[in-house]
Amino acid sequence: MPERPRAPLPGDPRPERLKVVAELGRPQSLPAGEEQFEAMGTGQDILVLGLGPEPGLLAELLPRDGVSFVECPEFEAQMPPEWGKAVPRAWQRLSPDKALAAVAAGRRVLVYRPNLRLFPSFWGPLRAAAQVASLGRGQAHEALREVWLPARENGLLVRELADAFGEEGFSVRLLAPEDLSKNLPRLLREATPALFLSLNFAGLDAHGEAFHLLEAAGAAVAVWCVDNPFHLLSGLRSGFWKKALLCVTDDSFTPRLMDLGARAVLHLPLAAWRGFGANVDAKIETNDDVAEAEGAPPVRDYGLAERLVFVGRSEFPDKAGFFAGITLPEDVWEAARERLDRGFRPDFAWWAERLGSLLWPGRQSREPGFGAEQCAREWRARCLAAGARETPFTVFGDAGWDALVPGLTDRREPVDYYGPLADIYAQAGAVLNVTSLLLPAGLTQRHFDVWAAGGFLLTDATPGLAIFPEELWREISFGRPDDIPGLFRKFKNSRTSRETLTAAWRELIFEKHTYRHRVRSVLDWLDLD
Structure with missing residues (x-):
């Protein structure tokens, strides 16, 4: 009989992990093991959202029949030939649309969690649908005439917006932004807001899990970009922002955002609060x-x-931290100074054009931002x-x-x-x-x-x-x-x-x-x- 495999010892070489180029173009390793999967729901049949790097492991753990799965095409295309051979032939492959229907019908769901960082735009809506289905929202669940605002009581525009929504007949519920990812499922089990309004993406994680969960629960989601929207996008790791209503204080950003895939952009300048000028x-x-x-x-x-x-x-x-490591060509600096001397504005758009910066994805948008901020200081x-x-x-x-x-x-x-x-x-x-x-x-x-x-x-x-x-x-x-x-x-x-x-x-x-x-x-x- 063949020897039983032994547990790895401290001196053994570490197994080499498979890697994939993720959604935003960066190579990432694939964690393996049973612990990488999250289970949701209680149905008899099983739906697997992402097989991970070891489909053979799942084949050992799951039954031969009653299993269906969805796989991200970009992920699967990067797997070696033996990966596909390890998928049991009896398992049924589903399209994302059919998977959503299966979730609604009450399947038990297994999610390969690392996929939410690798290909969040593909997996985010699927996992969110499974999460909402597993919340067990009963008759006590309410659809509220309420706006959820992830902010502290003394935060940016909180008083102003609370008064304004109140005048329009909506109550405002403040949510601690830093705890939101943990608390959101519980909150949505109890109620769904009419609107989730984020200021500068506060309360929305970089990969869009919170956004997709809110969307799946039936809440409208809007993001008011009070600051430069491309600076805000530089901190995101997924394109979920394209599906939200983006409100921008500066309408000159609208064409670029639409070119990058934004579905809805609303020009929403700052405004006055009657409480500020009261009496x-x-x-x-x-x-x-x-x-x-x-x-x-x-x-x-x-x-x-x-x-x-x-x-x-x-x-x-935190200007120094935000622009850390950025250096810009001296000839462009000189042109910007000359422009200031002549009474013109070397603004963000001017810098982006001169530098040819990629505004999304990644952090290149901070380069024209640094130039514009230094000129603004001058x-x-x-x-x-x-x-x-x-x-x-x-x-x-x-x-x-x-x-x-x-x-x-x-x-x-x-x-x-x-x-x-x-x-x-x-x-x-x-x-x-x-x-x-x-x-x-x-x-x-x-x-x-x-x-x-x-x-x-x-x-x-x-x-x-x-x-x-x-x-x-x-x-x-x-x-x-x-x-x-x-x-x-x-x-x-x-x-x-x-x-x-x-x-x-x-x-x-x-x-x-x-x-x-x-x-x-x-x-x-x-x-x-």
Whole structure:
């Protein structure tokens, strides 16, 4: 009799694993063994989602009859001849569509888990369907008029969106983004939201497992890309994003996203929150007896009535880590500096074209992003320096501005967005905005908040201003840093023009550009009424 195989010893060479080139073009090893399979459901017949590198092992573990399987064509094409010979002939091969029907009919399912990292676009929907079928959602399960928002209570746009959805008749449930993959099956067993809205892909894992599970459960999924969408995509490992509704603050990204396969892209700029400018009129007139009688809180005088004010960071958090290892050609740097000198914008689109960057898949999109961010830093520094030279100028921001703007004499510490910022905007002689070159046609929160707070904005002439009437934005915009002091003096010396423009802008913002308007756009697009 042949000897029984012995267990491997510490000195034995490790068996060589099979490798495949995965969905995004990277070679990866294939883990083997019974423990790589996940079981779901309780049906009698068995459906195998992915045979793994050792179909012979499954043949030993599973019965000869009553077994069907699905295999990814890209995976199977890379397997050696002996792999196919090890698949029992009695097992039935199913197409993905027939596999979905089998899952719905109640099969027991085995999933080769590593496939969800190898070919997530193929396996994600199949595994999610099996997962939903195994959740055991009974009569207690509800389809809610609720929006699930993966964010912390003090997170980006949380208050604004909660109020806006509430005005449209939807409640908002906050979910901890870092725990979501673990908790999502339990949550979906209890209820299905009308909408899962992710800000910058928060709460959605890189391979799309959470997305596919939400989709299989019947929830609409939208992602609001508040930042550069290609920077956000650089952190993903699957093309699941193409199936979600992508909302972009900068419409110049739409054609490129559609070319890469996005099914739906909605232009959704930032907006104003009525809570930010609440009681502005009472706050501005703090000595008014009526305001005091109505309980308007006392407002600190920041001494800004004759000053040009800028509020913001000198660079975004973890910039060094995000752009680590990137170097760019010196000749392109030189061309970008010359472009700045001539009053043009070397923005993300310009850098992407000059570098010929592949924007998806992978992280190449960070290369034009690095160039655009460095130019944006220089552009901000030039604008602030022009303000500091010829106007009474105040910056609320971090110490990084001290080195970037040597002539700066009045820098104050950063302020809380939900704290005194609205009062600072309202009291300033004017508020300076400088738009990031990472968003070629984007707008900042200042384009809305300053007017909402009753303040007066001066902004660089970004293409994103086209969403507003030209007769309004051309009055308050500049093309070159040297234009800033003259523009500030113009409105300082013309109180009537300033008040007329402020009233017109404030009326426009609240009539057409609040977060309720943005939320309504998303609900209309998804036909959620």
